Amino acid sequence: MRPFRYSRAVDVADAVRLAGSPGARYLGGGTNLVDLMRETIEQPDALVDVTAMPGEIEETPEGGLLIGAAVRNTALAEHPAVRTRYPVLSRAIVAGASAQIRNMATLGGNLLQRTRCAYFYDNHGSRCNKRQPGQGCDALEGFHRNHAILGASAACIAVHPSDMAVALAALDAVVHLQGRNGSVRSLPVTDLHRLPGERPDVDTLLEPGELITAIELPPLPATLRSTYRKVRDRSSYAFALVSVAAVLDIADGEIRDVRIALGGVAHKPWRATRAESVLRGGSGTAAAFAAAADAELAEARPLPGNAFKIELARRTIVAVLRELAGDSA
Amino acid sequence: MTMTMTVNGSPVSLPHDARVSLLDLVREHLHLPGTKKGCNQGACGACTVLVDGERILSCLALAVQFEGRSVTTIEGVGTPGALHPLQAAFIEHDGFQCGYCTPGQICSAIGMAQEIRRGVPSHVTADLAAPDIAPTRDELRERMSGNLCRCGTHNGIIDAIAEIVSADVLLPEPAQ
Structure with a gap:
């Protein structure tokens, strides 16, 4: 690991x-960054520890939640x-x-963790x-069963590893940021x-030095x-092959609102x-759920090793939508 | 001013080199070799220690992040003459073979028992809203999935933990 300066931010x-400084990085629980530094994939010359920043889980006036970026995964x-x-x-x-990692990992760090593509490591x-x-990318013609089927490019087929971020995407969460100039x-x-x-x-659209300060969850009816639901190669402590976060508002068989996000793809x-x-606005039948999945996955562009993910995602x-619909479907 | 933390109740200076992991601090600087370095990348759980009662992976933790915190390693959990009840249960149920993962398993299980008592849900908890969580074998297995045993003694490990947890014996806090 390359030497670095360490400091702890109070707010x-x-x-x-x-x-x-350009070579500085924020440090949360360290569960990904410390590992990447040990492999010299990340080589910051300064780490700013943001785990002591104040910030809890608060109710917003609108009826949602505001969650400080340093809140640990377990606490959330x-x-x-x-x-x-x-x-x-x-x-x-x-x-x-694992439980140990969830006790260390922060909300902000979870969002900014990097892919677990074996070729990246x-x-x-x-x-x-x-x-x-x-x-170049050795995953393209390598072992890529874990890799992307949607939105990938000829340059990279890596997937984002977070489960939590998939749920936040389905919940229309908002990320609060503060920049170097105080903006x-x-x-x-x-x-x-x-x-x-x-x-x-x-990986992200963050500006240099910009810090995630909080995540806001809008109110939900x-x-x-x-x-x-997460599908993986073993039943615990493994990254997703495919995961689905879904939110469903259904009454008398009619879908009033639905949000779906996919992980591992x-x-x-x-x-x-x-x-x-x-x-949205249609009936919550199994046939409709299948048609919706097909519509989403029509854009999938798999490779030989990960084509199974299309059917798995479908x-x-x-299954998740049927579970949520329950007797309403 | 020297920054300190406590390890098993004793004050310890933080390392000058920020690269030192909490694992290397306890093993190499403090000569407490009970905590084990397995993968050194957060995959195996052998380095699990308790910080203010919460289980974490010491291999991924930079020691400088733990100023003012209270760290407990297996040396602070029990001694050969005064075993922690969970250590005695591991012996009773053959919860180990080579023993390399055992300190991490035991520290992890102590932290896990606190999490269950606090009502922290797991991946197999059916009712997220329930205030109390039954420590079923499925719950214990899921909650201990971050601690691997290459000898394959997981059945004995779960037996040992289940005996302590299901007997409703409150796990005593590690000695300070």
């Missing part, structure tokens, strides 16, 4: 000031308001990593455009991450039902807007 303004998953009003978020968090043995732009802005979490295109080394949490538009979308 947001302090953090942004301390991270003023166990919070009564999250468990009862946003079950998809609790479910997604406890589907990820193989620093000295493989080519990777995300690690070294222009180098404050917010953007939908679905706009935080970008597709790889020709620049897979750039009490009638909304939500859940998260793209470079970013994949909001399934095509499927949603097929369903079945998982349908």
Whole structure:
């Protein structure tokens, strides 16, 4: 690991000031960044520890929740308001990593974790455009059963590894940011991450030095039902092959509102807007759920090793929507 | 001013080199070799320690992040002459073979018992809204999935933990 300067921020303004140099990075729980530094894939010359920043889980005047970026994954998953009003978020968090890692990992760090593509991690043995732009991608003709079927490019087929972010995408969460010059802005979490295109080394639309300060969950009607289902190679402590976060408002068989996001299939949490538009206002039947899944997956471009994900995603979308619809379907 | 944390109740100076992991601090600087380095990348759980009662992976933790915190390693959990009840249960139920993962398993299980008591849900918890969580074998297995045993003694490990948890014996806090 390359030497670096360490400092601990007491608040947001302090953090942004301390991270003023180009080689500085924010440090949350360290569960991904420390590992990447040990492999010399990340080589920051300064780490600004933001885990001491104030910020809890608060009710917003609109009836939603405002969650500080330093809140640990466990604290978020166990919070009564999250468990009862946003079950998809609790479910997604406890589907990820291990209990030890969830006790360390922060909300902001979870969003900014990097892909677990094995070729990205193989620093000295493989080519990777995300690690070294222009180098080439060994996953394309390699072992890519875990890789993207939607929104990938010829330069990169890596997937975003977070479960929590998939739930946040389905919930229309908003990311609050503070920049180096003190500027404050917010953007939908679905706009935080970008597709790889020709620049897979750039994961997000954050400005240099910009800090995630909080995530806001908009209020949801009490009638909304939500859940998260993760399909993986073993039943625990594994990354998703495919995951589905879904929120459904259905009454008398009619879908009043629906939000669906997919994990394990793209470079970013994949909001399934095509499927949603097929369903919204229609009837919540199994046939409609299948048609919606097909509409979303029509754009899928698989490789030989991951073509199975299309059918897996289709079945998982349908199963989750049927579960949420219950007797209403 | 020297920054400190406590390890098993004793004050310890933070390392000058920020690269030192909490794992290397306890093993190499403090000569407490009970905590094990398995994968050193957060995959195996052998390095699990308790920080203020919460289980974490010491291999992914930079020691400098833990100023003012209270760290408990397996050396602070029990001693050969005064075993923690969970250590005795591991012996009773053959919860280990080579023993390399055992310190991490035991620290992890102590943290897990607190999480169940606090009502933290898991991936297999059916009712997220329920205030109490029954410590079924499925719950224990899911909650211990971050601790691998290459000898394959998971059945004995779960037996040992289940005995302590289901007997409703409150796991005592580790000695400080």
